[in-house]
Amino acid sequence: MNKNNTLHLNKINMKPWLFLTPVFIMFSLFVFWPLLYTFYLSFFDWNMVSPTKTFVGIDNYISVLTNPTTYKIFLNTLFFIGILLLINLVVPYIFAFVLHLILNRLKGFYKTAIFLPAFISLVVGSILFTWILNPISGPIAEIAGWFGIQLPIWSQTEGLVIVVISLITSWKVFGYNFIMLYASISGISEEIIEAARLDGVPLHRIFLDIILPVSSSAGVYILIMTIVQGLQFVYTPISVITQGGPNYASSNLIYQSYNEGFILYRTGHSAALSIMTLLVFAILLLIEFKFVERGVHYEN
Amino acid sequence: MRTNSFLGILWHTIFILTVFILIFPIIFALGTSFKPLQEVYNNVLNIIPIAPTFDNYIGLFERLPMIQITMNTFTIATVVTIMKMLISFLAAYAFVYFDFKGKKFIYFIFIASIFIPFTVTMIPNYLIMSSWGLADSIFGVILPQISDAIGILLINQTMRSIPFSLIESARIDNISHSRIMIDIILPLIRPQLMSTGIWFFVNSWNEFVWPSLMLKSVDSYTLPLALQMFISAEGGTDLSVAMAVSIVTMIIPLLLYLVFQKYIIGTFTASGIK
Numbered sequence: 260m261n262k263n264n265t266l267h268l269n270k271i272n273m274k275p276w277l278f279l280t281p282v283f284i285m286f287s288l289f290v291f292w293p294l295l296y297t298f299y300l301s302f303f304d305w306n307m308v309s310p311t312k313t314f315v316g317i318d319n320y321i322s323v324l325t326n327p328t329t330y331k332i333f334l335n336t337l338f339f340i341g342i343l344l345l346i347n348l349v350v351p352y353i354f355a356f357v358l359h360l361i362l363n364r365l366k367g368f369y370k371t372a373i374f375l376p377a378f379i380s381l382v383v384g385s386i387l388f389t390w391i392l393n394p395i396s397g398p399i400a401e402i403a404g405w406f407g408i409q410l411p412i413w414s415q416t417e418g419l420v421i422v423v424i425s426l427i428t429s430w431k432v433f434g435y436n437f438i439m440l441y442a443s444i445s446g447i448s449e450e451i452i453e454a455a456r457l458d459g460v461p462l463h464r465i466f467l468d469i470i471l472p473v474s475s476s477a478g479v480y481i482l483i484m485t486i487v488q489g490l491q492f493v494y495t496p497i498s499v500i501t502q503g504g505p506n507y508a509s510s511n512l513i514y515q516s517y518n519e520g521f522i523l524y525r526t527g528h529s530a531a532l533s534i535m536t537l538l539v540f541a542i543l544l545l546i547e548f549k550f551v552e553r554g555v556h557y558e559n
Numbered sequence: 560m561r562t563n564s565f566l567g568i569l570w571h572t573i574f575i576l577t578v579f580i581l582i583f584p585i586i587f588a589l590g591t592s593f594k595p596l597q598e599v600y601n602n603v604l605n606i607i608p609i610a611p612t613f614d615n616y617i618g619l620f621e622r623l624p625m626i627q628i629t630m631n632t633f634t635i636a637t638v639v640t641i642m643k644m645l646i647s648f649l650a651a652y653a654f655v656y657f658d659f660k661g662k663k664f665i666y667f668i669f670i671a672s673i674f675i676p677f678t679v680t681m682i683p684n685y686l687i688m689s690s691w692g693l694a695d696s697i698f699g700v701i702l703p704q705i706s707d708a709i710g711i712l713l714i715n716q717t718m719r720s721i722p723f724s725l726i727e728s729a730r731i732d733n734i735s736h737s738r739i740m741i742d743i744i745l746p747l748i749r750p751q752l753m754s755t756g757i758w759f760f761v762n763s764w765n766e767f768v769w770p771s772l773m774l775k776s777v778d779s780y781t782l783p784l785a786l787q788m789f790i791s792a793e794g795g796t797d798l799s800v801a802m803a804v805s806i807v808t809m810i811i812p813l814l815l816y817l818v819f820q821k822y823i824i825g826t827f828t829a830s831g832i833k
Contacts, residue, residue, distance in 0.1 A: 369578065
């Protein structure tokens with residue numbers, strides 16, 4: 260925020276603080292205080308209802324880290340991230356490039372249609388796809404049946420359950436990411452691309468050597484937001500379809516934190532787990548600030 | 560720009576297929592919601608019902624207090640949107656047009672809060688709402704949802720698109736801050752604010768996580784919670800009714816999107832709502 264760009268007339272007064280008071284109150288109550296309190300709870304043994312909390316030091320962290328389930332859940336989380344990034348970063352990047360450079364017709368229609376699921380609840384997405392992908396009586400199973408193919412019971416199959424839940428989540432996330440990446444790519448000067456084309460540079464080189472570097476701040480932003488929000492978005496299909504099962508096969512760090520807190524009533528474990536998730540996200544935040552905020556906030 | 564026509568056809572095919580995968584479930588749900596139950600299973604692939612019926616919708620309104628549930632959802636989304644827009648607008652005004660001590664740091668803290676996973680705040684917020692007697696109340700759902708820094712970020716960025724000299728000369732003419740906000744800034748960024756507001760409204764309408772922790776009785780449910788009652792991995796026996804609830808849940812967000820899509824896509828692509 261540039262000094263020359265502010266109202267000098269207002270330099271010494273309380274006005275900005277007055278305008279910030281509502282957000283200060285709301286955020287202190289429902290974001291900052293809860294954050295500190297969760298940190299505090301992560302050092303106690305508690306079940307959310309008992310009148311006494313027992314101080315246990317870093318025991319919650321130790322028992323979470325030594326629990327084999329945590330490792331399973333950590334690997335699941337990485338698997339979720341991998342699939343989410345493939346479908347919601349790599350594919351929409353290519354799509355945005357293609358829509359901008361290769362397709363001339365139907366641009367408006369594609370944008371409108373692809374963005375549409377972003378406006379629909381993931382609970383709706385979950386129930387629609389649970390039925391469409393129902394391995395016994397759903398429409399896909401019916402078509403597969405003509406060819407004598409039997410669909411696997413995906414909600415009970417380790418590995419596959421994560422793939423399907425990621426697909427359901429991607430139904431909502433894909434269009435948003437696509438529009439953001441398209442916005443960035445369509446802002447790139449036409450002359451550079453046109454010149455490269457006239458020189459006979461193949462399309463994939465244009466994408467890799469021109470588009471990717473120039474749109475990289477949007478790319479990093481989408482990369483990080485897909486991880487941070489994607490892991491929280493998948494909570495909804497996990498919660499309504501599998502509840503983390505079978506045997507934690509579809510759980511991730513976020514769902515497990517809920518499971519520890521609200522199902523098993525191990526408040527300390529839940530708090531320790533969510534503080535550790537926060538640390539991972541904090542690293543992503545620092546990367547984001549390094550690569551993105553600088554570019555985004557100072558150029559208009 | 561000329562393109563090789565084979566490449567064009569190939570990519571059009573891929574795009575049409577993608578659109579089909581994204582949109583087909585909605586059309587499928589619409590068709591199924593008008594099917595009698597036996598047709599749901601015997602006539603799976605036919606989207607248009609052979610014997611269309613309103614029974615699923617009628618049954619739905621008989622089984623659940625759907626009007627109450629829809630009103631709850633609407634009230635929550637409306638209050639959250641108005642409050643979030645209001646406090647974010649004031650905060651963005653302070654960040655964009657004033658210089659004060661610690662501004663950069665405070666802004667950073669707010670933006671950083673976007674990275675806090677909901678699991679970090681859920682237990683304390685649950686305890687706060689319970690101790691205030693707001694558990695199972697729509698106010699308990701509303702309050703934490705207002706504290707979302709995305710609003711500050713988006714309105715901040717939009718405000719920066721207004722020529723700075725305009726606001727400065729208004730201040731030199733001694734026009735009050737409230738008049739500057741209402742008479743100068745508001746008209747200039749109305750389409751962007753409207754798109755942002757619609758986005759917040761729809762997100763709050765669709766919100767599942769926090770309401771599912773707060774709301775326990777069916778009378779205080781929101782639409783996504785009502786819908787969740789009909790889900791089971793096996794498909795369940797209430798599928799046609801579940802599809803009717805899906806339609807009721809998505810109809811308002813879909814209409815908002817279809818009516819305002821030009822503004823919305825314009826705002827999202829132009830100002831780089833991130």
